[in-house]
Amino acid sequence: MVDVPYDRPVRVERRPVGEQESRAANGPDWDRYADEYQATHGPYLGDAGFLWGPEGLTEDEAGMLGDVAGKDVLEVGSGAGQCSRWVRTHGGRGFGIDLSVRQLQHSRRIDDATGVAVPAVQGTATALPFADDSFDVVFSSFGALQFVSEIDRAVAETARVLRQGGRYAFSITHPTRWVFPDDPGPAGLTARQSYWDRTPYVEVEEETGRVAYVEHHRTLGDWVALLAGNGFRITHLLEPEWPEGNDRVWGGWSQTRGRLTPGTALFGAEWEPG
Template identity: 55%
Template sequence: MTSHRCRTVGGSAGSDGSRPNRRKQPENRGKRPQISTREPIIQESETTEPVATRRAADVTESSRANRGWWDRNADDYQVEHGTFLGDDRFVWGPEGLDEVEAELLGPPEELKGRHVLEIGAGAAQCARWLAAQGARPVALDISHRQLQHALRIGGAFPLVCADAGALPFADGSFDLACSAYGALPFVADPVRVLREMHRVLRPGGRFVFSVTHPIRWAFPDEPGPEGLSVAASYFDRTPYVEQDEEGRAVYVEHHRTIGDRVRDVVAGGFRLVDLVEPEWPAWNTSEWGGWSPLRGNLIPGTAIFVCERD
């Protein structure tokens, strides 16, 4: 989930994020661990943590901030979540809903030979699973570092580093497309991304994407009891921004209500055929940011939109 390819979530498309959000309350400055893999990467300042706020952030600022954030934090992300994600699983979100069971892209046996684009691919775990089914995936992400992890794990399919809002593919290049927490949570103009997905899909093609369930924006991003009380307006679309001491955004997430997401899908030229809200399974005892068994049994954490191109 979440970001990736050089092409790459994360394809966070102009943001390319890939995976579940990490919203913190303003002025919460808990330090992230620094873990390196093969090549050195510039880390955020060890003396100054970004400040969390809510303010406007346009397409350019959001893309620049999230590309930088995922490049700096890809190592930590893969160390922290790599075991849960596996090297070649297709997981739609922290609940652990697996495509092998959900079949939102269709029965696995019908994927053979299909050209599939994953945006916000991160380390390309989903693309790797698709390749194992005989599909012909392309993994795209805005983060070069995330795609380096895809190379480290391996796989015989193309990796593309690009913005999901400007896909470097010809019209009608793909039969299917997918994104597990990649790109769409991080972009300021989701309709732009959806129109690009519509353009590169063939008639009858399907695009399935998962995002943080919009209701979560009304609650603190905490896994325990403190995360069960409404703390903000569900209808406040002001982006969540982490910025440095000079006011430059270093991480951005954009909130859309359920209604907004549906209208975005339609404005992008798609027909919405299903909206899946995975329930928290009894076997999943893990916590992932604000996702946890406690909260997952009470409120939805992920929304999956199944869209088709006529």
């Protein structure tokens, strides 16, 4: 889930950024932030928990993956493997892939602590290191997709590794949030930019000029076209409401905003090539 502070002075830019530059920025950024992320959010996520977003919607409630028992399941952007560990405790063969080495180290730490090991590799969503037709389910819970420039290639890679009829599910920051500043307070409810402006959000180190963080935006219509164009039939689009009693602040997500506007979009699809 997006909540990646940076500990050096940066300036914000809006400009085109390619895949290599995005990857070179976001991998190290997650490496730097992984310890704080797991310390802050790990207890909320659970060592073998499956949350689709800051609202707290669980896979037990959503059922986006279907019955995973006996299934081969890949998590793209797996972080410390919490969701894949949930898959394994429910009888599935969960596997992970993440760009961040430090997140994968946390995954191994939790493997040892729980006795539920998730095989995971370092890699990128645009070049999945798996054979064709390897998985029954591919999913991403606020994983790699917002940080990928070549999103067509990432969705095509998912289709390649899925078996016929396989399921694909992913959660992302709700695209309408792009128009608002990333502020959990009242200021985060005032539109500041166009929903249709797809120019990436870029943070650049003031001292070195190096790109330190990149996030990419697609509209709901873009996602529909991407999925349909790669042989997917959309089965679900969930927009979880903020639940009563959840007073957690997670980056730009909060009760203040969540009661009025969606913060998460959750897509479910099946791969049915023509």
